[in-house]
Amino acid sequence: MKPNIANLSKVFLIAALTVAVPAGSAWATWRYQAERALAAAKAAEAKATAAGAASAESAQLIKEAQGLLPSRQYTKARQLARKAKALSETALQNAKAQQPAPSPKAKAKAAAGPAAEQAKAAESPAAAKAPAATAAPSQAATQGPAAGSSADADKAIAAAELARKRAASAGGEWRDTGSIIKKAKAAADSGHYADAVRLAEQARRQGDLGFEQAMHQQKADFPAYMK
Amino acid sequence: MKKTLVLVTALGLISTSALVCATPKEDQERFQHYFETRFPKVAKNDFVNGVYAIDAVARENWEAIEEFPPYDPAISNGETMWETPFADGKTYKDCFPDGPAIAGKYPYWDKQRSMVVTLPLAVNACRTTHGEKPLKYAKGPITDILAYIAFKSRGQITNVVIPADDPKALAAYEKGKHIYFARRGQLNFSCASCHAGNSGNRLRTEILSPAFGQTTHWPVYRSKWGDMGTLDRRFAGCFKQVRAKPYKAQGEEYRDLEYFLTYMNNGLPLNGPASRK
Numbered sequence: 122m123k124p125n126i127a128n129l130s131k132v133f134l135i136a137a138l139t140v141a142v143p144a145g146s147a148w149a150t151w152r153y154q155a156e157r158a159l160a161a162a163k164a165a166e167a168k169a170t171a172a173g174a175a176s177a178e179s180a181q182l183i184k185e186a187q188g189l190l191p192s193r194q195y196t197k198a199r200q201l202a203r204k205a206k207a208l209s210e211t212a213l214q215n216a217k218a219q220q221p222a223p224s225p226k227a228k229a230k231a232a233a234g235p236a237a238e239q240a241k242a243a244e245s246p247a248a249a250k251a252p253a254a255t256a257a258p259s260q261a262a263t264q265g266p267a268a269g270s271s272a273d274a275d276k277a278i279a280a281a282e283l284a285r286k287r288a289a290s291a292g293g294e295w296r297d298t299g300s301i302i303k304k305a306k307a308a309a310d311s312g313h314y315a316d317a318v319r320l321a322e323q324a325r326r327q328g329d330l331g332f333e334q335a336m337h338q339q340k341a342d343f344p345a346y347m348k
Numbered sequence: 349m350k351k352t353l354v355l356v357t358a359l360g361l362i363s364t365s366a367l368v369c370a371t372p373k374e375d376q377e378r379f380q381h382y383f384e385t386r387f388p389k390v391a392k393n394d395f396v397n398g399v400y401a402i403d404a405v406a407r408e409n410w411e412a413i414e415e416f417p418p419y420d421p422a423i424s425n426g427e428t429m430w431e432t433p434f435a436d437g438k439t440y441k442d443c444f445p446d447g448p449a450i451a452g453k454y455p456y457w458d459k460q461r462s463m464v465v466t467l468p469l470a471v472n473a474c475r476t477t478h479g480e481k482p483l484k485y486a487k488g489p490i491t492d493i494l495a496y497i498a499f500k501s502r503g504q505i506t507n508v509v510i511p512a513d514d515p516k517a518l519a520a521y522e523k524g525k526h527i528y529f530a531r532r533g534q535l536n537f538s539c540a541s542c543h544a545g546n547s548g549n550r551l552r553t554e555i556l557s558p559a560f561g562q563t564t565h566w567p568v569y570r571s572k573w574g575d576m577g578t579l580d581r582r583f584a585g586c587f588k589q590v591r592a593k594p595y596k597a598q599g600e601e602y603r604d605l606e607y608f609l610t611y612m613n614n615g616l617p618l619n620g621p622a623s624r625k
Contacts, residue, residue, distance in 0.1 A: 150515040196515070196522055292527075292601070294593040295534050327534070334531065341530035341538065343375065346545060347382045 155195035158202035165209035174216035179208040211290035274309040277321035284328025293335025298327040379612045383560035395561030396619045403555045418569040419621040422576050426496025434478040443474035448497045452504030457517040464603040485597035491567040491576035498620030508611040524608025533592030563610040565622035
């Protein structure tokens with residue numbers, strides 16, 4: 122009896138599909154898990170938006186994650202959605218932290234004299250919300266009066282701290298950013314405001330670059346030379 | 349014609365499935381193949397010796413050092429720790445009945461806790477269960493107990509499993525992989541920048557070690573430290589060198605990184621503790 126080649130190939134195909142399809146999907150994240158992560162990310166984004174702290178990066182990540190669903194890349198989609206959620210939550214947290222509850226330090230400055238007005242301006246929600254909400258957190262810090270006053274230093278340090286936290290939330294904080302901010306605070310405390318502003322600006326720049334780097338690297342995988 | 353169409357469609361389905369779901373196993377084969385091709389003269393099991401597998405001069409010096417291993421005191425201290433009862437009268441043996449040769453079982457995916465469990469984490473879990481203070485993860489006494497366990501586990505084969513029935517395990521693996529390949533820090537380097545693409549090249553006076561084999565020999569006595577250190581200590585050192593802020597020792601990030609990197613080294617024998625430059 123001659124083997125029927127057509128039948129044999131059918132059997133082979135069915136067997137191959139029976140093994141390959143479940144074996145492939147066993148490694149994968151399920152669709153519902155990716156959708157659940159996306160829903161959580163969207164909810165976090167909605168909260169951040171309501172608080173005026175919407176993150177453009179978060180929206181972009183959600184969009185990318187959504188785009189991965191049709192091609193069944195659920196693990197990657199979930200990963201991006203989680204990052205988006207973390208970003209929105211950090212933006213919201215930063216925005217809340219900057220609500221205009223006057224600190225004892227600000228009160229002391231208010232009692233001290235004319236610098237009080239500047240200090241208040243630096244702590245206003247409008248000045249503080251911008252860093253958490255957009256991709257250019259430090260622009261506010263670089264604008265305004267010439268560096269050199271206590272208010273300038275406080276404003277620059279606040280912007281640097283926000284930039285650092287933003288980078289950290291994306292896993293992109295650089296080694297020295299925190300210590301440069303500490304130096305800036307020490308300089309401000311000892312009255313060297315121009316130095317404090319310069320250091321804070323350096324830290325702020327590091328925070329921004331660290332965040333951009335982390336965003337750029339979010340799809341990092343085996344390099345081409347290893348494929 | 350119809351049959352050809354069916355055949356092409358079916359083969360397409362199979363290959364698409366493979367592309368969309370690139371498995372850890374495929375990553376591992378790619379990873380090991382890369383290093384075996386890059387260093388064709390190095391026997392597979394010799395990769396466990398790190399840079400000494402590819403640098404003859406350094407190897408000569410290292411072998412001389414190994415005649416009186418600088419990690420010996422750590423092994424002795426670790427043995428004492430293993431034998432000494434905790435305040436409640438129990439010992440490490442009560443936590444690790446198969447011990448002390450248990451290093452080959454770590455890291456593993458704990459489905460119930462949905463997390464990667466490493467050996468240092470398990471050691472501290474044991475200590476806290478029995479009312480002892482947890483040890484610091486980077487250096488100090490933890491390297492003693494780990495050195496003793498590693499010494500007793502020599503020859504076990506790295507065999508990390510990523511359970512196919514738990515997508516969270518795969519997510520942890522993917523996270524570790526991302527940490528390994530993402531560029532970071534002010535110098536914009538990834539782990540792979542040094543230990544894959546530039547492995548075997550010189551960085552100032554040092555030859556960069558291949559990533560293949562890097563998880564088999566911990567803890568390590570490092571001449572630069574003048575002391576013993578854990579894998580997490582080394583991870584943190586690498587992060588600092590590229591001017592990135594290190595993650596917390598034994599935090600989720602480093603545990604996932606260890607999970608990925610150890611999985612890449614599956615099949616290699618354990619040879620810890622070791623000495624390095």
